[in-house]
Amino acid sequence: MESKLMSKKKPSFPVNEKLLAYLDNYGRTTKVSISYEDLLRFSGGITVYDKEDNDTLWIRVYYPEFEQNEIEYNLKSIYTQLHSDGNENIFDYLKIAGIDYCTFGNSKPFRIKVLNVYNNNYVYFYVKQADASRIYGLELEHILSPNRINFLVYKNTLIEEHIAGIPGDEFINEHLKDCDDLGLAQIAKEFVKFNESCMITLLGDMRSYNFVIIPTHDFDLVRYKIRAIDFDQQCYEGNFKVYQPAIFKENIKLVRLVAKRLDNRSIEQYRNEERALLAKRIINGKKRLTRLLRVMATDNISPRDHVKQLRADIYDFTNDMKFRRAANMGAILRAALEFVKRNYEDISLKRLIKDI
Template sequence: MKLIEKRKLSYSVTLPFSRYLRQYDRGIKLPICYDELHDYVEALPLYDAQGQDTLWSTLCYAPAVRRPLHDALLEIYSHLRAPGSGLHVRHLEVDRIDLCLYANTSPFRVRVINRLNDNFDYFYIKKADMSRIFGLELEHLLSPNRISYLYSGDTLIEEHIYGIPGDVFLEKKLDQDGASQVRLAKEFVKFNERCVLRLLGDMHAANFVIDITMDFEQNFYRIRSIDFDQQCFEPSLKVYLPQFFKQNFPYVKLVVDHLPIESVHQYQQEERAQFFRRTRSEILRLEGLFTALEGSTLAPHENILGLRSQLADYYESRSFLQCDSMTSLIKLILKLIETKALPTGFKRPIPGLENTMGLRVD
């Protein structure tokens, strides 16, 4: 089932949103911009350790370009990892610059290596898009995770999020590392709820990672988004529910096989309670964020109309029909969480999958 039919539109960052980003040290003056990295002379296919094409290309730059470019990238890395600290970078070097042409945003990936111990780290350089940055900010404020990113003009810098890609985990780890399937099923329910509450779409298995923490008895799992391109854009509610993507069906099957519907509802309630706590602790910053985005365009108007009617049915609240922007939809969801007005569970089980999270996976 194809949930996303058209390529996402990109929206430039508005002046009020840019001011908000500078206020919270996200907006800074960068030494280079996205377009300058296109000044390469050759692109070579990048293969993984098994000899498979990664669909990334490693870039080669002329000597006159390479040195100043690498110095600028190390300066950006210093701002990203240790802002304001004057991070000592003389023992660091840019080991590789890769380009991904198949992705919507054609991101650059920079690998930085520590010459003293061969440890390495990555960061990404992308075209700035307002809804993507909005998604990063909501991830930082409303999810269990913190995330570093920087913005300047038409350029966005994102840190690398470590973990096992969701599709790779299904293929290589699910049955091999003694994974606790009950714990993984619980985390998928919570992740599913986090995505729909903050309207983060397109979370199929290749767009999230599994972060594993070893416990003294079993492993603990957290699912983390790594792609925020589809924040508040699509008109279909299914796009914001990971359970609907066919790539995620093995995760949904874990829920079906291991969790009774009472447990599913319990974990949804727990995630909503955590959303409420995070909202209260970040209330001033969230107010500033929504004010900065007031009047901004994050999606076509017809997408807002389509989504608000589906949310009205989903959450059994006609108030959604009065919303005229994507941000107002999220604000209403947060308000309903605060007043405990969201329904518990879902009222329309689908024959054949009654034990899932209440909706069918096509």
């Protein structure tokens, strides 16, 4: 289904000077002297298997001995900048326990496993080729969602923290059947809200392996959240449907769950709730968001024909003339967020007048 909806391969867009200045202003840049290209110079690797002995499509790579120490030193430095204050005094506690290279997907990232040698706790982070689309997606997630994301940019290299959770495809195939009625209703609710959020913020390609489901124990029940982990398709595709997770066949079990567990009134209620929360975040993050959208509106992150198709699709959906006048993806996104904010303020004003 999605092969007809989406482009076969999305290119990587460079980080321009305006975006780099924005990132530097908000502490998103680093001077650590290791790059994605440096990590590509591995001399060999072995396949990484999961606990069921299935090929994970990751390979554990290794480097010539004369390079290994320098690479590990710089990776430790990156870790301390992501998770601490960059203090090198904790280096003795840290060990680079693995450098894995992904052979699947567009970005082909490196996954770095950092081990605390004193207690065997470990965390991951990722080193990728910098792509402006992905960076815009990460920043928008940071500003417009309840989640906070740590990432750094060094020249043409992007460093991202790991987002913990159960991959959506794994959850659907292995865990969904074990959820009780309350859990299933809650997952249905969260998928409706996730679908609405992705559609409004123009985050595309949210197939099940591009998001995680996070269970949290709360007294005698388990609450679930859905969170995106791949921002490669931020404001790129021209087909408006691509920005709706419900359209993908990989998510069909969640779509059916929504149809089974929620009536139309509940679905509309949860969509309204998500729009209201998003509007509040737009208002609260106005200064940073305005600056980011100003940079996006001068950037080229999508082909011209995609821009034309998307603004026409969204105009048909909203009848808002501002979409017809949007010149690029940044302007389309700005119009979408203004549309949500304006409708929220109109509703709030009507309620205030009614109460008076």
